[in-house]
Amino acid sequence: MVTCYLFGDKDNHFYLKLLFMISRRNFLKHTSLFASGAAGSAVAVSAINLSAKTQSDQYHYHLTVKAAKANIVGGHITDILSYNGHVFAPIIRAKQGVPVRIDVTNELDEPTTVHWHGLRIPVNMDGVPGTGQVPIAPGDTFTYYFTPPDAGTMWYHTHENSVDQMGRGLVGLMLVDEAEPLKNAENEVVEFDHDIPVMLKNWHLNKDGSYYKISMKRYAARQGTPGLIYTANGQTDFEYDVKAGQTVRLRMVNTSNTQMYRLNVDKPELFKHHPLKIDVLDANPLDYDLAFKDFALGAGMRIDILFVVPDSAGQTLTFLDQHKPMFKLNILANESEKRASSLPVIPKNPVIVGDLDKAEKIEIVLEWAAADDKNGDPLFWNLNTQQGFAPASCKTPNQIADFKLGNSYLVDIRNNTQYPHPIHFHGHTFKVLSYANKDIQPYLADTVMLEKNEAAQILIYADNPGMWMFHCHVIEHMAMGLVGLVKVS
Ligand SMILES: [Cu+2]
Numbered sequence: 001m002v003t004c005y006l007f008g009d010k011d012n013h014f015y016l017k018l019l020f021m022i023s024r025r026n027f028l029k030h031t032s033l034f035a036s037g038a039a040g041s042a043v044a045v046s047a048i049n050l051s052a053k054t055q056s057d058q059y060h061y062h063l064t065v066k067a068a069k070a071n072i073v074g075g076h077i078t079d080i081l082s083y084n085g086h087v088f089a090p091i092i093r094a095k096q097g098v099p100v101r102i103d104v105t106n107e108l109d110e111p112t113t114v115h116w117h118g119l120r121i122p123v124n125m126d127g128v129p130g131t132g133q134v135p136i137a138p139g140d141t142f143t144y145y146f147t148p149p150d151a152g153t154m155w156y157h158t159h160e161n162s163v164d165q166m167g168r169g170l171v172g173l174m175l176v177d178e179a180e181p182l183k184n185a186e187n188e189v190v191e192f193d194h195d196i197p198v199m200l201k202n203w204h205l206n207k208d209g210s211y212y213k214i215s216m217k218r219y220a221a222r223q224g225t226p227g228l229i230y231t232a233n234g235q236t237d238f239e240y241d242v243k244a245g246q247t248v249r250l251r252m253v254n255t256s257n258t259q260m261y262r263l264n265v266d267k268p269e270l271f272k273h274h275p276l277k278i279d280v281l282d283a284n285p286l287d288y289d290l291a292f293k294d295f296a297l298g299a300g301m302r303i304d305i306l307f308v309v310p311d312s313a314g315q316t317l318t319f320l321d322q323h324k325p326m327f328k329l330n331i332l333a334n335e336s337e338k339r340a341s342s343l344p345v346i347p348k349n350p351v352i353v354g355d356l357d358k359a360e361k362i363e364i365v366l367e368w369a370a371a372d373d374k375n376g377d378p379l380f381w382n383l384n385t386q387q388g389f390a391p392a393s394c395k396t397p398n399q400i401a402d403f404k405l406g407n408s409y410l411v412d413i414r415n416n417t418q419y420p421h422p423i424h425f426h427g428h429t430f431k432v433l434s435y436a437n438k439d440i441q442p443y444l445a446d447t448v449m450l451e452k453n454e455a456a457q458i459l460i461y462a463d464n465p466g467m468w469m470f471h472c473h474v475i476e477h478m479a480m481g482l483v484g485l486v487k488v489s
Contacts, residue, residue, distance in 0.1 A: 067082070078205060081165055113142075166257055195249045242330070249304055249344075253302045254298060270315060276292035284429065354461035358408055368419075413456050417452060428464055466487075470484050
């Protein structure tokens with residue numbers, strides 16, 4: 001096995017400097033944490049317990065990255081890579097503005113990292129090998145310590161040997177609770193009756209639970225190698241009971257390597273008085289109505305839909321990828337006293353939006369390359385006419401932009417290819433202003449979906465210093481060139 005540090009050879013000056021800086025920083029941090037006794041007590045985390053929290057109002061988790069066995073396809077055992085042994089990884093529950101500490105121990109025989117997708121945190125906690133941290137070596141523990149500035153539906157995943165490690169299971173959810181109690185439109189404190197996170201992932205598995213190739217060239221050069229087994233929260237038959245009249249926050253997260261879901265529900269007519277809509281996209285509430293119909297949820301993206309369960313006891317709502325079932329909500333009768341259900345309103349996050357009038361314009365072009373590098377590794381994709389990097393030969397991705405801290409940038413992203421690309425920018429939340437081929441209302445996001453031959457204009461306010469990844473979240477596309485670095489300083 002080639003151990004690749006993704007962005008830098010070991011003789012690379014940048015790598016060595018980083019190694020020193022981070023080791024020292026972590027040493028100091030560990031020292032000060034333990035010396036002051038500030039570390040919260042460890043909390044047992046399970047996929048079911050969604051509210052693990054220490055007495056001291058600090059959040060402290062321990063993730064062990066290890067091989068495990070899972071029953072994903074009925075009656076068959078699949079070898080997976082896991083966080084704490086679960087195919088549905090522990091949900092990291094945190095709170096906006098409250099520090100969270102996550103100790104990650106690597107029990108694999110290869111390096112790994114954890115990236116906290118959607119969190120605007122310092123670059124040395126972002127989990128990207130080479131630009132943010134030294135990968136966690138087998139047997140080592142690395143402590144992530146950060147304070148989430150934003151609330152909402154986030155997720156986490158490895159950023160090392162990503163096609164294989166994510167494909168075999170190293171993905172999980174992180175839910176950041178709002179700093180203040182939620183209120184309804186009348187300013188009364190209300191809670192959801194159900195907060196239902198759904199981790200969507202499809203697996204490159206045969207019907208006997210064995211893997212087929214997670215990445216195949218003929219697909220990697222196109223939309224990405226499809227997974228055939230669909231899971232929600234690690235199950236092919238996930239279902240959940242709700243009662244008529246109850247309020248629901250349903251969160252869906254696309255943690256798949258390649259799959260883009262076209263989200264639908266099978267009985268939209270049950271919501272005829274209040275059609276289902278997407279209320280929150282990538283953890284940022286929308287301030288307009290976006291219908292929940294054929295919504296393209298690309299890899300990395302998240303939505304929350306908020307609704308009152310219709311008065312249709314005995315019915316089952318099946319959520320679909322086009323026509324393919326993903327999971328079900330069963331509607332039960334509600335015997336309790338009739339009461340007016342009022343939905344909480346999700347508050348906006350403290351995101352600073354760039355200044356369009358002062359923004360500097362830059363262009364990023366996504367193209368199809370159809371080439372192998374000199375080692376025979378495929379490089380099918382490129383950004384601004386240069387292939388990003390070749391993981392097998394450990395090249396550093398190209399820097400595609402140099403942002404000045406505190407400045408605004410109007411980025412025109414052009415997808416000159418025949419396939420969709422969900423483009424993710426680390427460490428920042430940006431505003432999607434417009435698309436070339438469809439009318440939209442502007443919204444905030446960390447991942448922008450570019451359908452084939454589409455272009456989008458996004459406004460970035462560069463407020464988080466570091467060397468940040470800008471890449472396609474179809475992980476094979478990233479691994480085969482669709483990646484660049486943006487420096488903010
Ligand atoms: Cu892509």
